[in-house]
Amino acid sequence: MSSTRIGFIGMGLMGVPMSTRLLEAGFAVTVWNRNADKCQPLAERGARVAGSIAELCANVDVIMTCVSNTEAVSEILFGEQGIADSAREGQVLIDFSSIAPDATREMASRCKEEHGLDWIDAPVSGGVAGAEQGTLAIMAGGDTELVERVRPLLEPLSQRVTHMGPVGSGQATKICNQMLVSCNVLVMAEVMALAEQSGVDASRIPEALKGGFADSIPLQLTGPKMAARDFDEIKWHVKTLLKDLDMANALAKANGSAIPMAGLGAELMRLHGSKGYLEQDPATLVKLFSDRS
Numbered sequence: 699m700s701s702t703r704i705g706f707i708g709m710g711l712m713g714v715p716m717s718t719r720l721l722e723a724g725f726a727v728t729v730w731n732r733n734a735d736k737c738q739p740l741a742e743r744g745a746r747v748a749g750s751i752a753e754l755c756a757n758v759d760v761i762m763t764c765v766s767n768t769e770a771v772s773e774i775l776f777g778e779q780g781i782a783d784s785a786r787e788g789q790v791l792i793d794f795s796s797i798a799p800d801a802t803r804e805m806a807s808r809c810k811e812e813h814g815l816d817w818i819d820a821p822v823s824g825g826v827a828g829a830e831q832g833t834l835a836i837m838a839g840g841d842t843e844l845v846e847r848v849r850p851l852l853e854p855l856s857q858r859v860t861h862m863g864p865v866g867s868g869q870a871t872k873i874c875n876q877m878l879v880s881c882n883v884l885v886m887a888e889v890m891a892l893a894e895q896s897g898v899d900a901s902r903i904p905e906a907l908k909g910g911f912a913d914s915i916p917l918q919l920t921g922p923k924m925a926a927r928d929f930d931e932i933k934w935h936v937k938t939l940l941k942d943l944d945m946a947n948a949l950a951k952a953n954g955s956a957i958p959m960a961g962l963g964a965e966l967m968r969l970h971g972s973k974g975y976l977e978q979d980p981a982t983l984v985k986l987f988s989d990r991s
Contacts, residue, residue, distance in 0.1 A: 700723075700724060700725055700850065700851070702725065702759050702760060702851060703725075703726045703728070703757065703758040703759045703760070704720055704725050704726065704727050704728070704758055704759070704760050704762060704851065705727075705728045705729070705730070705748070705754040705755065705757070705758035705760070705761045705762065706720070706727055706728070706729050706730075706762045706763075706764070707729075707730050707731070707751065707754065707761065707762065707763045707764070707765070707774055707781075708731065708763055708764040708765040708794075708795070709729060709731035709733075709736035709737055709739075709740065710736075710764065710765070710766070711826050711829075711932075711933070711934070712764050712794070712822070712826065712829050713729075713731075713764045714736070714739055714740065715826060715829035715830040716762075716764065716794070716829050716834075716855055717729055717740050717745060718739075718740065718743055718830075719829070719830075719832050719854045719855055720851075720854055720855070721740070721743050721744055721745055722743075722854070723853075723854035725851070725854075726746075727740070727744075727745045727746070728745065728746040728747070728748050728754050728757055728758055729741075729745045729746070729747055729748065729754075730747070730748040730750070730751055730753075730754045734747065750779060751774060751779060751780055751781055751784055752779045752783070752784040754784075755781060755784035755785050755786070755789070756784065758789075759789065759790070760789065760790045760791075760792060760848065760851060761781060761785065761789060761790070761791045761792070762791075762792045762793075762794060763781075763791065763792070763793045763794065763795060764793075764794040764795055765795050766795070766938075767795070767796075767797060767941055768795075768797040768798045768801045770795070771793060771795050771797050771801075771805065772801070772805065775805060775809065776805075776808075781809075781815070782808075782809060782812065782813050782815070785809075785813055785814075785815045786814075787813065787814030787815070788814060788816075789814075789815055789816070790815075790816045790817075790818065790844065790847075790848060791809065791815055791816065791817050791818070792818045792820050792848060792851075792852075793817070793818070793819050793820065793821075794820055794821060794822050794836075795821065796821045796869070796872050796873075796876070796938075796941075796942060796945075797819075797821075797869060797945075798869065798945055798948070798949075799819075799866040799867075799869040799870045799873070799949065800866070800952070802817075802819045802839070802865060802866045802869050803865055803866040805817070806819070806865045806866075807865075816840075816841070816844055817840060817865055818838055818839065818840035818841075818844060818845060818848060818865075818868075819838070819839040819840065819865055819866060819867075819868040819869050820836050820837070820838045820839075820840075820852070820859075820868055821836075821837055821868055821869055821871075821872035822834040822835065822836050822837075822855070822856070822872075823835045823837070823872070823875050823879075824857075825919070825933060825934055826933045826934070827919070827933070829855070832854055832855055832856065832857075833856070833857040834855050834856045834857065835856065835857065835858050835860070835875075836852055836855070836856045836858065836859040836860070836868075837860055837862050837867075837868040837871040837872055837875070838852075838859055838860065838861050838862060838867075838868050839861075839862055839863060839864060839865045839866050839867035839868035839869065839870075839871075840861075840864065840865050840868075841864075841865075842861060845859075845861045846861075870949065872942075873942060873945055873946045873949055874946075876939065876942035876943065876945075876946065877942075877943070877946050877957065877959075877960045877963075879916060879939070880939045880942065880943050880960070880963050880967065881959050881960065881963045882914055882916050882917075883916055883920060883939070883980050883983060884963050884966055884967070884983060886916065886917055886920065886921060886924065886983075887924060887983035887984045887986060887987055888987050889903065890903060890921060890924040890925055890984050890988075891984055891987035891988040892987075894925075894988060895988070900924070900925040901922060901925040901926065903917075903921055903925065904917050904918050904921040904922055904925075919933075920979075920980060920981050923979070923981035924981050924983075924984040927984075928981070929978060929979055929981055929982050931979070932977075932978065932979045933979060934979060934980060935976070935977060935978070935979070935980075936967060936970060936971050936975050936976050936977070936978055936979070936980055936982065936983070937971060937976040937977065939967055939980060940964065940967040940968055940971055940976070943960055943963050943964035943967055944964055946960045946964075947960060947961055947964055966986065967983075969986070970982070970983055970985075970986045
């Protein structure tokens with residue numbers, strides 16, 4: 699068992715299975731969530747539940763965060779009795795959230811200069827299934843030596859940790875990842891709807907394309923749900939893909955880059971979300987192209 703004590707903040711779709719993997723690997727894990735009820739599954743597996751962020755910081759060596767967006771990260775860092783006020787010099791923060799690269803750099807610089815807190819941005823790809831199986835792809839930004847030092851903590855979570863460069867590089871890489879994923883899912887929704895309207899059994903599309911150039915993990919996971927209109931189990935959210943596409947467009951604008959496909963993708967995702975699907979699984983995108991009412 700490693701002697702490194704880990705604190706994990708954010709018991710959402712990803713945080714619960716990731717914390718579970720760390721517990722199963724033998725780490726002492728303390729968890730905190732704004733809604734404390736979401737910590738109960740971890741408590742049952744042996745995690746310590748902190749009553750506050752300050753209590754968590756006082757009892758761990760490394761702080762991990764996985765929350766919804768840039769604003770949420772900023773709040774748990776710089777809000778009243780947040781991480782910045784509670785962390786000790788020399789502690790390390792590993793942020794698994796998918797947030798804006800510029801905000802990441804600004805927050806990391808402030809944490810280091812004002813509080814002596816080291817930062818690694820380590821957004822992940824692989825979804826809930828990857829978190830449960832420990833096969834996430836982690837894109838890390840931060841000091842080289844620091845990334846190597848925490849690599850053993852990331853091994854139970856991932857199939858691969860790639861150091862992409864200084865702080866913020868992990869987040870920029872995740873945006874690139876999400877551009878591919880989001881546009882893939884949108885085209886997939888078009889394909890499944892077109893297949894149905896052409897008299898094809900859409901449920902066989904993932905099987906027919908498996909192993910070919912058109913195959914992808916999202917197709918195999920989400921394609922059958924689209925074909926069956928099976929939307930009840932929510933593994934990820936439309937709002938998450940929209941957030942990431944909006945960040946992609948903001949990053950491209952700042953860099954003077956053209957990303958027309960992602961720009962269109964964001965507007966299609968926004969249109970779908972405006973119909974009440976923001977909190978739903980992206981499998982529902984098939985309705986954007988198949989509903990003719």
